[in-house]
Amino acid sequence: MNxxxxxxxxxxxxxANNPVDWWQWSSAAFDEAKRRDVPVLISVGYAACHWCHVMAHESFEDAGVARLMNDNFVSIxxxxxxxxxxxxxxxxxxxxMTGQGGWPMTVFAAPDGTPFFCGTYFPKANFTRLLQSVTTAWAEQxxxxxxxxxxxxxAIGGAQALGGVSAPLTAELLDAAAAQLATDYDGENGGFGGAPKFPPQMNLLFLLRQYQRTGNxxxxEIVRHTCEAMARGGIYDQLAGGFARYSVDARWIVPHFEKMLYxxxxxxxxxxxxWRLTGDPLARRIADETAQFIVRDLGTPEGGFASALDADTDGVEGLTYSWTPAQLVDALGQEDxxxxxxxxxxxxxxxxxKGASxxxxxRDIDDANPPVVDRWSDVRDRLLTKRNERPQPARDDKVVASWNGLAITGLVEHYFATGGAESLDAAVRAATLLADLHVVDGRLRRVSRDGVVGDPAGVLDDYxxxxxAFCAVHQATLDGRWLDLAGTLLDAALAHFPTGSGGYYDTADDAERLVTRPADPTDNATPSGLSALAAALTSYTALRGEPRYREAAEAALGTxxxxVGQHPRFSGYAAATGEALLSGPYEIVIATQTDPTGDPLVSTAYELAPPGAVVLVGAPDAPGVPLLADRPLLxxxxxxxxxxxxVCDRPTTAVADLTAQLTRR
Structure with missing residues (x-):
């Protein structure tokens, strides 16, 4: 064991059992490279990565390759x-250096961490020659x-230079961003661009908020069509729910099978x-099943959510999920x-x-008559039972702070829209784990596993x-602890991450020094740190009523x-937050002394809440809830x-008045 x-x-x-003498990322590893006067080989990947597994089996488990690595490099x-x-x-x-990126990522660096040759996956023969060539170059050139x-x-320092032109997210700019997305839209298959095709979740969230503001x-329709195409495609697990990371084709047919929490x-x-905006039964079913998948298949014993399910099963991609006609007959009988x-x-x-699908x-099941739905549900349940007897993909069960935050917010919003208590219970459990384990002395740690928090410091998207997420849980529970914790994290982010020009670095000013300090403001598979921070600042300022947090959000989004204006596909979360700020964001409070279940004011508030609105329902002057202060019953x-x-409207007890207040544009 290394x-x-x-x-x-x-x-x-x-x-851990590779013959490669791997080191974890640490100053000790670089010190060892300096002592031996050898370069560093940095191999970066993640547990659910298919080609990471391939390179590991081909090269890192091979004694000859390991000998070359151990003799000539410090491998991290x-x-x-x-x-x-x-x-x-x-x-x-x-x-x-290469014009592209991906994982596994293979980097050769000097003992001070300066990269001088980079690549991604290398087949064993190529990797062996590369090790020999770099060894020779280090010795002779x-x-x-x-x-x-x-x-x-x-070059990379210049690529991440900060400052420059700022443009507030005005209505005109956001309308132009929506128009640009419409131009990039795949009208036949849904989504944007060609293969491989990734779920454009942040762009869809922006377009839903754009629709709410403008009625466009x-x-x-872009959201509806894309969501239907994904939900009916192979990228969605038709038996157990949950989405795979992307589709290898443009039509959502064959996924890359890993399922990511984010x-x-x-x-x-x-x-x-x-579903909230349209009442579409397909959207409601997929929302319910996705929530169930997160809680059931990604929930950890400690209350958090695991990072991912692997793309491979026993080294074979898709082994768990694909079917032939004969396998269906074997599982269900000839007729079914x-x-x-x-x-x-x-x-x-x-x-x-190999002939599998x-x-x-x-065809549409959600609008079908009950006998059709009942048969489909029965067949689906039986197939899932049979599939569960197959070997299953591994699970990466580390808890990542930011990804858990995204899941918590989604579960709370699902609870608000549907009343599903299971979603709220799971969200509160995960939030409690983050608060009790990941928040250490007012700062965040990024990961934990088996109830033990790791050493890596939280980065901006974690904060x-x-x-x-804490702001969302506060709205659902009326527990002031969550709002206080959100404020603690936001104050830490404002103190330790700013660039001085309205933007933010991805790492704190007291974090480990790398060869450059990263600061990427673009959204990728997850919201950028800047977008995530701006969204949290927007919710917090509405809940707390302190304008300086709104000002910080506006300044960040301005950068x-x-x-957003030129490349909206890479700024969907920022654009969605811009829509929230344009709308107010709304602060909706229903002051009540009775059980809110079935109250038409409450249901109207949840149904019609404008983009980024915060909603609180509870007794006047509830402790720890600023928005309920001085809000008596009429x-x-x-x-x-x-x-x-x-700026506030006149309080009302009438549903018609509340509807008018929430739907004006």
């Missing part, structure tokens, strides 16, 4: 999900190698809000097997590998996503205004208080 045996990361533990294994700061720095270098490294660092029917947390929000093949589009030719939904009846942008 030095990975005591790691908290399941990805690192997968390599990094979990990108545990150390996104390290990943960001070297991914920028990889993209600068070191000056040139170091000059190249210095040039790379200078095109924005709503995707499902964000898509839960999208389908929940789509043929029925399932028709409903789930399983053919003899197959859509995946990934299940898709061929933003967790603070936003990405040009990106004539003893439940009373609605609506404010936006620190």
């Amino acid at each position: 030095r990975l045996g005591d790691a908290t990361s399941p990805y690192l533990l997968q390599h 294994k990094v979990d990108r999900e545990e150390r996104p700061d390290v990943d960001a720095v070297y991914m920028t270098a990889t993209q600068a 070191r000056d040139g190698v170091l000059r190249q490294g210095a040039a790379v660092v200078e 029917p095109q924005a709503l 995707d499902n947390g964000l898509l839960l929000r999208v389908y929940t809000h789509l 097997g043929a029925y399932a093949a028709g409903v789930f589009e399983v053919t003899a030719a197959g859509t995946f590998e 990934v299940l898709r939904l061929a 933003g996503a967790v603070a936003e 990405v205004g040009p990106i 004539d003893g009846a439940p009373t609605a208080y609506v404010c936006r942008g620190f």
